[in-house]
Amino acid sequence: MSATNRKLNKAALHTLLIVLAFITLIPYAWLIIASLKGQDDFFSGIFFPPGEGFLGIGWDKLTLNNYRALFDLGFEVNLINSIFYSAATALFATFICAATGFVIAKHHFRGRNFITLVVLGALIVPPTLLLAPGYELLYDLGLLDTVWGLLLPLLAPAFGVFLFRQAVIQSVPDELLEAARIDGCSEWSIFFVVVLPLLRPMIGAFMLITFLGMWNNFISPQIVLQTADKQPLSVAIAQLRGVYKTDYGLLTAATVVSVLPVAALFLLLQKQFISGLTTGAVKG
Amino acid sequence: MHRLTNTILALRALSSGVWVIACLLILSTLLILVRKPSDQGDLQFWVYSPEHAKMYVPMIERYEQSNDVKLDITIMSNAAIQSRMMSGFFGGLPTADLIEVEKAVAPQAFMGPIEAIGFTDLTDMLVQEGLLEQFNQPSLNPWSVDGRVFGLPHDVHPVMLAYRADITEAAGIDLTQAETWDEYFAMLRPLMADTDDDGKPDHTPLSFWYTNQDLIETLMLQGDGQLFTSSGQPTIHTERNAHLLATLVSWCLGPQPVAVDINEWSAAGHKAKVDAVAIGYIAPDWMCSIWKMHVPGLTGKLKLMPLPAFEPGGRRTSVRGGTMLSIPKTTEHFDRAWEYAKLLYTSPQVARELYREVDIISPVKSLWNDPVYDEPDPFFMNQRKGRMYIELAPNIPLRPSSPYNKQAAIDVRDAMGRLAKYAKEQELYEPEQLMPKARELLETMQRQTERRMERNAFAQEDLAPISEDSQ
Numbered sequence: 001m002s003a004t005n006r007k008l009n010k011a012a013l014h015t016l017l018i019v020l021a022f023i024t025l026i027p028y029a030w031l032i033i034a035s036l037k038g039q040d041d042f043f044s045g046i047f048f049p050p051g052e053g054f055l056g057i058g059w060d061k062l063t064l065n066n067y068r069a070l071f072d073l074g075f076e077v078n079l080i081n082s083i084f085y086s087a088a089t090a091l092f093a094t095f096i097c098a099a100t101g102f103v104i105a106k107h108h109f110r111g112r113n114f115i116t117l118v119v120l121g122a123l124i125v126p127p128t129l130l131l132a133p134g135y136e137l138l139y140d141l142g143l144l145d146t147v148w149g150l151l152l153p154l155l156a157p158a159f160g161v162f163l164f165r166q167a168v169i170q171s172v173p174d175e176l177l178e179a180a181r182i183d184g185c186s187e188w189s190i191f192f193v194v195v196l197p198l199l200r201p202m203i204g205a206f207m208l209i210t211f212l213g214m215w216n217n218f219i220s221p222q223i224v225l226q227t228a229d230k231q232p233l234s235v236a237i238a239q240l241r242g243v244y245k246t247d248y249g250l251l252t253a254a255t256v257v258s259v260l261p262v263a264a265l266f267l268l269l270q271k272q273f274i275s276g277l278t279t280g281a282v283k284g
Numbered sequence: 285m286h287r288l289t290n291t292i293l294a295l296r297a298l299s300s301g302v303w304v305i306a307c308l309l310i311l312s313t314l315l316i317l318v319r320k321p322s323d324q325g326d327l328q329f330w331v332y333s334p335e336h337a338k339m340y341v342p343m344i345e346r347y348e349q350s351n352d353v354k355l356d357i358t359i360m361s362n363a364a365i366q367s368r369m370m371s372g373f374f375g376g377l378p379t380a381d382l383i384e385v386e387k388a389v390a391p392q393a394f395m396g397p398i399e400a401i402g403f404t405d406l407t408d409m410l411v412q413e414g415l416l417e418q419f420n421q422p423s424l425n426p427w428s429v430d431g432r433v434f435g436l437p438h439d440v441h442p443v444m445l446a447y448r449a450d451i452t453e454a455a456g457i458d459l460t461q462a463e464t465w466d467e468y469f470a471m472l473r474p475l476m477a478d479t480d481d482d483g484k485p486d487h488t489p490l491s492f493w494y495t496n497q498d499l500i501e502t503l504m505l506q507g508d509g510q511l512f513t514s515s516g517q518p519t520i521h522t523e524r525n526a527h528l529l530a531t532l533v534s535w536c537l538g539p540q541p542v543a544v545d546i547n548e549w550s551a552a553g554h555k556a557k558v559d560a561v562a563i564g565y566i567a568p569d570w571m572c573s574i575w576k577m578h579v580p581g582l583t584g585k586l587k588l589m590p591l592p593a594f595e596p597g598g599r600r601t602s603v604r605g606g607t608m609l610s611i612p613k614t615t616e617h618f619d620r621a622w623e624y625a626k627l628l629y630t631s632p633q634v635a636r637e638l639y640r641e642v643d644i645i646s647p648v649k650s651l652w653n654d655p656v657y658d659e660p661d662p663f664f665m666n667q668r669k670g671r672m673y674i675e676l677a678p679n680i681p682l683r684p685s686s687p688y689n690k691q692a693a694i695d696v697r698d699a700m701g702r703l704a705k706y707a708k709e710q711e712l713y714e715p716e717q718l719m720p721k722a723r724e725l726l727e728t729m730q731r732q733t734e735r736r737m738e739r740n741a742f743a744q745e746d747l748a749p750i751s752e753d754s755q
Contacts, residue, residue, distance in 0.1 A: 043555075043578065083308050139375070200298065203302065204299050219364070222364030227358075229322050242334050
């Protein structure tokens with residue numbers, strides 16, 4: 001293939017990708033524009049409100065009032081709560097799952113197979129089935145309407161333990177662990193110094209999955225938490241939706257606020273996320 | 285020291301994202317720690333509607349100024365109320381002191397024997413205080429089991445027909461003369477012409493479709509169709525239900541259908557309303573406020589009238605939706621909760637606010653004399669719509685409180701879908717032609733419901749004679 005052909009192919013490919021990227025971004029553009037529209041203009045045009053301005057758009061009708069109204073309602077409290085719940089769950093769940101996965105994968109002890117079976121068994125239990133007994137357990141422990149009541153059940157997900165068990169089996173050679181033990185490393189040091197760096201792609205991917213999972217978690221906070229000051233963004237946004245009428249401008253502004261932090265985090269972690277997801281995807 | 289250095293070096297190998305999340309955790313923890321915790325109230329009140337909560341707050345604040353008590357209102361989704369309430373009832377755990385429960389959720393709690401229902405039986409209190417007679421009687425029905433009342437009704441939700449009076453009046457059609465659906469459709473035939481040659485009628489008489497479960501239920505209730513008896517026995521397979529099913533399907537099909545599918549909630553549906561794709565819309569009282577907010581383009585174009593009846597002299601209204609206020613048995617503050625319940629559900633101020641904010645009329649009959657209901661509404665060409673809804677309120681059909689009603693209504697919708705498919709395949713569009721198939725489908729639905737009820741050990745006693753009765 002000649003250089004000119006290669007360039008043409010590349011240009012065609014880039015054009016196609018730009019078109020696809022544009023299509024992908026349309027909903028986000030709609031969301032941002034909708035968040036800048038008032039209630040009266042919300043249904044007046046698909047994107048921009050019609051008006052007398054440039055391109056027949058009512059530029060003067062775009063406003064930041066929805067964002068102001070949002071923070072007047074105390075939305076920042078829910079934003080901070082969401083960040084706290086998601087960050088805490090992501091960090092602690094990753095650490096606990098990685099440590100448990102390492103132990104199950106590389107340590108031989110009595111009952112190991114049984115524990116692995118329990119973890120696998122837990123994977124097939126639908127979370128919805130656990131709502132009622134989980135609620136009762138939290139009540140018995142006095143953890144209803146507490147941060148611990150929300151976080152504790154999510155700190156050691158069976159999916160994460162199994163994922164890290166597989167990652168350790170695949171990425172951490174026994175010889176490396178034996179060499180570290182010969183050098184005098186304790187089991188904690190082996191975990192921190194040898195195992196964790198080798199699991200780096202999986203840590204990034206799992207942390208992002210857990211962060212997003214908690215960020216979007218709606219039903220658990222609704223069930224466990226009662227006080228309005230403790231509710232995360234997902235619940236606060238749902239409460240903006242009225243039964244009889246909804247201020248869609250306010251709702252879309254809240255959605256933008258809830259999307260931005262996770263979008264930024266994804267951009268930051270995307271390399272680890274993708275490499276974590278593709279680990280083991282290619283037979284070596 | 286060496287070990288610590290190694291650990292730090294190893295942690296440094298973690299990605300920047302991990303450190304960002306760690307920083308977010310530290311920062312958010314600090315912000316939460318410096319935040320002042322809010323005071324806990326003496327009583328808890330769960331509501332699913334932010335609009336309701338907004339109306340109650342001023343009333344509660346005034347009450348609490350003169351009474352040494354504090355009520356916390358928590359707004360939750362219906363799903364969360366259902367999960368927490370049912371978990372509480374099944375596990376014997378405390379819930380809230382007061383719960384506002386929506387029509388689709390409340391019957392879940394009526395599953396077992398009457399003594400196992402988690403809500404307090406309010407019947408004796410209502411009788412003692414003379415409140416029972418004050419409520420619109422049919423509005424108590426969805427919250428009652430075997431004549432015992434487990435919740436105060438929040439609303440009546442009578443249904444009228446909203447129609448494009450700007451178009452009908454310009455065409456010289458007086459729809460108020462239409463007493464039956466047949467007359468209504470006949471009067472609107474002239475407007476169904478296809479003058480713009482787009483292959484569709486310019487206007488279709490009614491916004492309704494055989495897949496819209498809520499509208500099916502509303503119209504079946506209007507036509508005295510019943511899915512359950514007052515004692516909770518299924519009566520799905522009846523001649524009346526088959527007739528209604530066949531009639532409603534016939535409206536949507538055939539060479540010139542009189543009903544059109546317009547989404548009630550989407551922007552496309554709102555645009556179709558503005559464009560008068562349909563002339564008439566089924567309108568419970570709460571729908572008025574939704575239109576005012578989301579379809580302001582309809583201002584001054586709609587008028588309301590009682591629903592045309594299925595037969596001459598038949599019922600001219602129906603009912604759609606509903607909410608009750610309940611006091612769970614687990615409350616430790618029943619007396620205080622009862623005082624709040626009466627304050628919020630029988631006060632003229634809240635009733636007035638309810639109508640002004642969301643166009644809902646109160647179920648308390650003594651409040652119906654309030655002048656607010658006589659105010660002309662510019663959205664509906666200055667009709668005194670509050671009064672019109674009130675006049676229909678005593679005639680709304682009775683609704684069952686059966687926990688199986690929701691699923692049975694879904695089954696009926698599915699049956700309508702199958703009947704429509706059959707009608708299209710066989711090219712049969714007259715109700716009489718569809719009756720045999722409708723009967724067959726309803727019989728299947730009846731059996732399904734009975735099987736479902738048989739799984740409930742509590743329902744078996746009641747179910748035994750049902751099959752015989754319903755045949």
